[in-house]
Amino acid sequence: MVVIQLFLLTLISGVHPQTFKEIHRQAGDIAALYCEVKHGDAKILWKRDDNQSVILYNNMSSDEQRQIGMVVHKQSLVILSASVNHQGNYTCSVGNSSRWSRFRLTVHTHFREHDNITCYTSALCQLHCPTTNVPATSFSNRSITWPKGPEYGNFPSVEKEHSGIYTCTWYFPYHGQTYNVTFEVRLDVQEFDTPRTAxxxxxxxxxxxxxxxxxxxxxxxxxxxxxxxxVLYWLSNFDFVDEDRPSRVSFNQTCPSDKNSKEIKRTAPLVFTKVLEEDLSKNFTCVLQHDGQTLSYVTITLTQKARPSHTSLAVCTVVLTVLSAVMVFICVKFKVDISLFLRDTLGCHSSTSDGKSYDAFLMCYESDTDGGFNAHDRKMLESVLEERFGYSLCLYDRDVLPGRAVAQVVLDCIEQSRAVVLVPTSPDPGPGSGLLSAIHEALVERQTRLVFINTETPKVSRSGSIPKALQLLSESGNHVAWKGMSSMPPSSSFWKQLRYHLPAPQRAPKIQLLLQTIQDVSSK
Structure with missing residues (x-):
């Protein structure tokens, strides 16, 4: 379930990067930035961000715009003669809405945009001067020249020797000045091959x-x-389907007029505004008729989509619901076993060092019942945690050096431990339950992970039978029940619950290391 939550969070947190439309111009050329934001009757706003201030061009008069060489014309921002002063990022938007487009203008000392075109020998070849980021015809009465090559860019019959680079220049007269931009057209003339059969x-x-x-x-x-x-057309059975007519079944054929291409794709989509049952019993045939060859055709039929079975849908819904409920029950019922399996077998736990010296600090408190741990039980608890499960323990009677204040020593142990385990004992061999009152505030302040081992169910403990500090800490800690002899086997519920509430040990158990050493020696 954790994996699924992380996957959903990844999907939710996905972002869409802001992009710029890159525009390149040679210094001195005219350029136009077209705002492609749908605006209706709303006003288009243009601004420039030069990392120091934002310039709003719409607030300038026509004279002020011409003085800086930039003119707002309908949906475009026209830069009359590009220079390094015009280089930067531009934004157009519709009023104060979130709809906007962004541009990045780069001005070069030497730069020519170009188009590539392929023509075939002994055929008409039309060169088209690019119109990339040039002002619209409504801005100025523009004209074009081809300094090199055919008049108006036309080759009535192109040959291989015509291959090369041609330049064309657009001219835009504006308020007594003429501005221009030059492009390149790279022509590749290839031998004409006999086309394949249509x-x-x-x-x-x-x-x-x-x-x-x-x-x-x-x-x-x-x-x-x-x-x-x-010609491309449709038949319904043996009748012609209407072409370009507002009928229920019709088709509309199109053919691109690209004279420079050897192959042309003609299309004729068959359109049903509403499919009727009578259409299911008819044959519809697309026919290609071409001079010099026999007819080509493809015949199709219509079939009704199978309706989804509501019974199957209901059964699937019930099955998925039951499976979900079973999975939830298993996760809740066996969450301890699942967590320990993921931790021990698959290593699913945090391996980042937190600077702590111990996994847990075992601290004794005096039990108010006869079921508390005796000396033998305590030794068994310490041995199993350290030897079998690999926990590094801080023990009061072993790791605390004499000569210092007891409260300060205990606080140091808590500071160096990832968790504190309170063990009920009869009698209390440690610093005593009274010490809990002195360090109660420090435990709460550090928000130390607390695990209580109880000899009885916490709800039945009498509020007056245990110290107040211990009772307050008990309310915020996790409880594990010790049931005497039945809790001693390492596979018992007691050990599973205790390990579940403790952090994963930072080192491998000694038994596991011993087995690994034996295997290494045997392999040699």
Whole structure:
């Protein structure tokens, strides 16, 4: 369950990075930043962030804008002659809303944006001057020149020797000045190959699932080499489907007019505004008719989608609910065993050093019943924790040197331990229960993990039978019940509960280290 929670937190905490649209210009060229935020009738606001102040260009008059070489025109910000002073980050937004676009303008000493175009020998080749980040036609009566190459960028019949780099320049007259930007067009002329036979690319499948009463679009796409010498259409059984008409079943064919391409994809999507039951019994055929070759066609049929079974859905819901309840019950019932398994077998516990010298400090208090630990029981408790489970213990009668104030010595032990285990004894061999009153505030202040070993259920203890300090600490600690002989086996519930409430030991048990040593010696 912890893994699932972490996974959900990771999903919830995901973020979307802010991105800039990168714009590059050579110094002296004109540039336009287009705001692509949908604004309706709202006003577009442009500003620049130069890391020192924010400049809002909309607050400037037309004359002030022209003085700094920048003009706000409809949805665009036009930089008349780019320089290093214009380099930086720009933002457009709709009023005070959260809808915005960001731009980063970089001005270079030498830079030319370019387009690549491929044409084929003995064919018409049209060179298009790029319009990347240039002002719109509504800004100025722009014009274009091709200093090198054909007039208007057209090759009536292009050949291999025409391959190369061509430049084109846009000119924008504005308030008595003319501003420009130059681009490169890199032309690659290739030998014309005989095109392959025109054919239908899709649909590939012959059956389509539909929902009665819902709209449906089925694409038909064909590969050809001429828009004028080919046609793509649909048949319903043996009747022609309406083309470009507002009917329930129709199609609309399109063919791109790219004269520089050897292969053309013609499309004719079949559109159902509403699928009826009568459509399920018909054959629909997409037909490609091309000069010089036989007809190509693909026939499809419609089938109704299978409705989900409510009975199956209900059964799945009940099964998932029962499984969830069982999993919750298992996790609650066996949480101690599961936690110890993950800790001991898979090593699922914190391995970061906290600077503590001991895993736990065993501190005795005088039990008000006859079921307290005697000397033999205490030795057994210490031995099992240290030898079998690998805990590093701080013991009052072993690790505390004489000559210092008892309270200060005990506080030092608590400071160096990850947990404190209070052990009921008869009689009390340690510093005594009275010491708890002196160090009560220190224990609460440190929020030390407390584990109480009880010889009876805490709820039945009489409030007046134990010291007040011990009673206050008992209310904030975890309790483990000691039941005498039945609690002695290391596999008993007592040891599982005690280890569950204690932090994982920072070193391996001595028994495990001994077995590992024996195995190492045997392997040699």
């Amino acid at each position: 054919d239908i690319l899709k649909p590939r499948e012959t059956t389509f699932e539909v929902e009665l009463g819902s709209p449906k679009v089925i694409d038909c796409e064909a590969l050809t080499w001429s828009c004028t010498n080919s």
